[in-house]
Amino acid sequence: MQKSHITYLDNSGFALETGERFFVFDYYNNHPAGGRLGLAGGVIDPAEIAGKNVFVFVSHAHYDHYNKVIFQWERQIKNIHYILSDDIPPRHGALIATPGQSYELDGMRIDVLRSTDEGAAFLIDAGGQVIYHAGDLNWWHWEGEDPRWNADMAAAYQKEIHRLKDVAIDIAFVPVDPRLGDNLLLGVDHLMRTADVRLAVPMHYSANQKAVANAIATAPQTGPYRSRIVPPLRRGQSITV
Numbered sequence: 001m002q003k004s005h006i007t008y009l010d011n012s013g014f015a016l017e018t019g020e021r022f023f024v025f026d027y028y029n030n031h032p033a034g035g036r037l038g039l040a041g042g043v044i045d046p047a048e049i050a051g052k053n054v055f056v057f058v059s060h061a062h063y064d065h066y067n068k069v070i071f072q073w074e075r076q077i078k079n080i081h082y083i084l085s086d087d088i089p090p091r092h093g094a095l096i097a098t099p100g101q102s103y104e105l106d107g108m109r110i111d112v113l114r115s116t117d118e119g120a121a122f123l124i125d126a127g128g129q130v131i132y133h134a135g136d137l138n139w140w141h142w143e144g145e146d147p148r149w150n151a152d153m154a155a156a157y158q159k160e161i162h163r164l165k166d167v168a169i170d171i172a173f174v175p176v177d178p179r180l181g182d183n184l185l186l187g188v189d190h191l192m193r194t195a196d197v198r199l200a201v202p203m204h205y206s207a208n209q210k211a212v213a214n215a216i217a218t219a220p221q222t223g224p225y226r227s228r229i230v231p232p233l234r235r236g237q238s239i240t241v
């Protein structure tokens with residue numbers, strides 16, 4: 001199995017280096033953490049990755065998933081590709097990804113799922129490594145919300161995740177949002193029981209790692225797959241899997 005190197009950037013932002021490719025997902029925070037430069041500070045410094053084959057994915061246009069600074073990177077990175085959800089203004093040379101569609105890019109297959117919030121989620125078969133980035137595709141069950149709204153949400157999420165039934169996914173980036181209170185694990189739990197996920201990486205928890213780590217460690221339903229969820233990371237923190 002190919003080794004992959006994952007760095008947490010912020011919110012749903014990650015850098016992932018695997019094989020000959022370097023992926024960036026949902027980049028938004030361009031301010032380095034703790035005065036550290038580049039990846040160690042949770043930011044992309046294009047000079048640091050200038051020689052790599054770079055793929056930049058944007059799941060939707062919300063400010064905490066998208067920063068136009070990504071388009072400046074192409075001045076320094078010769079091999080850079082943009083894969084943008086279709087709610088982002090189109091851009092010359094970028095692949096515009098529409099939910100429900102599939103694309104071939106540089107020997108990869110990219111299936112685009114429809115988010116239950118805005119935009120898209122991505123299933124990427126990079127040949128040797130299958131990667132899922134959920135964007136804001138999640139089971140957003142809010143306490144106090146209209147029960148019909150919550151029921152529609154449940155149905156929409158389950159329908160979309162059904163597309164991943166028994167799909168072998170090496171690395172899945174999934175929202176686990178503490179603002180959902182006791183419902184924060186609904187989305188990841190359903191994914192883990194539907195797809196065949198080797199490793200899940202929580203995201204979308206802002207700085208509230210503790211609540212996420214606690215929930216994963218103690219909720220009884222995580223028992224069967226707990227060991228396959230990575231603890232929430234700090235900005236700039238990297239793991240090799």
Ligand SMILES: [Zn+2]
Pocket residue numbers: 062064065135136204
């Ligand atoms: Zn979001």
